[in-house]
Amino acid sequence: MTITDAATSIHLFAGGCGDLLAFKEAGFRPLLGANHAPPAIATLRANFPGVRGVLENIHTLDMRRLPEARALIGSPLCKEASPAGGRAAPKAQLTLDEAEENNDKKLPSDWSLTRATAWDLLRATEAAIDTGRPFDVVAGENVPGFGLSWRLFNTWVDGFYRLGLIPYLASADAAHLDAGDEGAAPQHRHRMLFAFVRKGLPAPDLRPRPLAACPYCGPVRGIQRWGKGIRRKIGVYGLSYKYVCPNRRCGHLEVEPITRPIGDCIDFSLPTRRVGDGKAGKKFRPYVDETRRKIDVGRARYGDKPFIAIMRNNCVAQSLDEPIGTITAEGNHHMLVIPGDSLDNCRIRMISIKEKARAQRFPDSHRFQGTNTEKTRLIGNAVAVNVGTWFAQRLAPVL
Structure with a gap:
């Protein structure tokens, strides 16, 4: 029996399909992906025509009707999920990612709303046992604050233990896991990985070795x-x-x-505009002083070499020779700057959708569906493909 025969998987919260793509790369056979957002299911169907896509809020999904599979894969959302076609969601993902990237330990202590989706994994696990089709592995990832700051984290872990699964935890940076054909992601993305494994099965080796x-x-x-x-x-x-x-x-x-530079992902053929010309639009709108200051700092630091100006608090500029900071689900925070002979003659643009996807280690052939805002959300909420591949390769021997 090959791994493809044995290792079937179900993917909850299948947004940009990073984990689904990764597990398929590692030899798993995905059966189903579910998400509340139409662009997410459209993305799944565009890239994985043989995988069943379910458009439904995970909170209301009848877990008893999930197909039998060896592995349940799901990374609880870092922001409150909104029903399909419903209201906009708060930007908790951005807050958490930026706080951890900037070494800010003041993470939210009230996770009762933003971690509601974590209980859905436990609910699915219990339903599989009740229907006589238990999962052998339940796995996913989240920001480190999920385990450090959520007051019910230990209770959540204990729930899986009481259902007969042993917990295994690991922490890693997407920039350090060189899994898959293209290696590590050119992006610093700190994540906690969790795997709950059926008692009696081998323990997975989740030790990062960059x-x-x-x-x-x-x-x-x-x-x-x-x-x-x-x-x-x-x-x-x-x-x-x-x-x-x-x-x-x-x-x-x-x-x-050893890390991969974000410069590998940049397409220098895309159009840029002069700083002095202001923001795009019919009416002239100059760039704010803080943006101009960050560009000036980058010019002083990197000379005539292109660089990234970072539109975040406590961040200024970085070289293209290093990984980029975390790609988030909301907004655009990374500006490509091509220096000129003056600040106004510098040419700039925000990094593109495709460049964000490359930083998450998606291949160019992966087709995201929806508006640019929806694509940004799918990419930022996705599991970095190399992280998912690394994880899947270490879970495969368990099965």
Whole structure:
């Protein structure tokens, strides 16, 4: 029996279909994807014609009618899900991602609304057991704050344990997981990964081993080392854990993972506009002082090399030779700047939908459906494809 025969999967919250694509890449056979948003199901049907798409709010989905499958995959939303065709959703995803990216530990403590979808995974697991078709693995990802700040996280984990599944947790940055044909994502995206595995099945190996360079040993696969007093492995690279060389001869020196630059994703043939010409539109609207300041800082820092100006609090500019910051579900925060002989003669544009998708490691052939705003939401809420592939490759031996 091949893995494709054995490893069937169901994907709840299948927005941009990052996890669905990743698990298919890893040899799984997806059976169904569900989401409340029409553009999400349209995206699923455009890219996976053999997979059943269900357009329904996950809160009201009858879990007893899900097909039998070995794995249930679902990453609880980081913002409140709205019914199909309904009201706009709050921007909690953006708040959480930006807070963690900027090392802000003041995360929301009240997760009763934004984590409502987490209980749907537990509900689906219980329904599968009640119908005599239990899942062997229930898995997904979320921001580290999901495990660090949600007051009911331990209760949620205990619920799976009481249903006969053993919890396994890991933390990783999408920029460090070189899985799939194209390797790691050119994006720093800190995530907590969770897998609940049926008792009696093998434990998955969820230890990230990124490619790194040891100054003494040369190229190595780094080993994750956590700070003192951290019992549960949930956190952010650089604050909660680091990577060290696996070899004793160098004394396990700290190593920096090798990353992919965002410059690999940039299409320099796309049109730009002069800063001095202001924002697009019939009436002249100059760029605000803060935007101009960030462009000026980038010019001073990078000279005549193109760079990214970051339209976020506590962020200014970054090189194209490093991964970009987290791609979020709402808004556009990354401006490509091509320096000129003056600030007004710099040419700029916001990064495109396709470039955002590339930063999430989607192939150019993946077709997102909907308006540009809806596509941005699908991409920003998606599981980075390389993270999903890495995760699927480590869950496959369990089955």
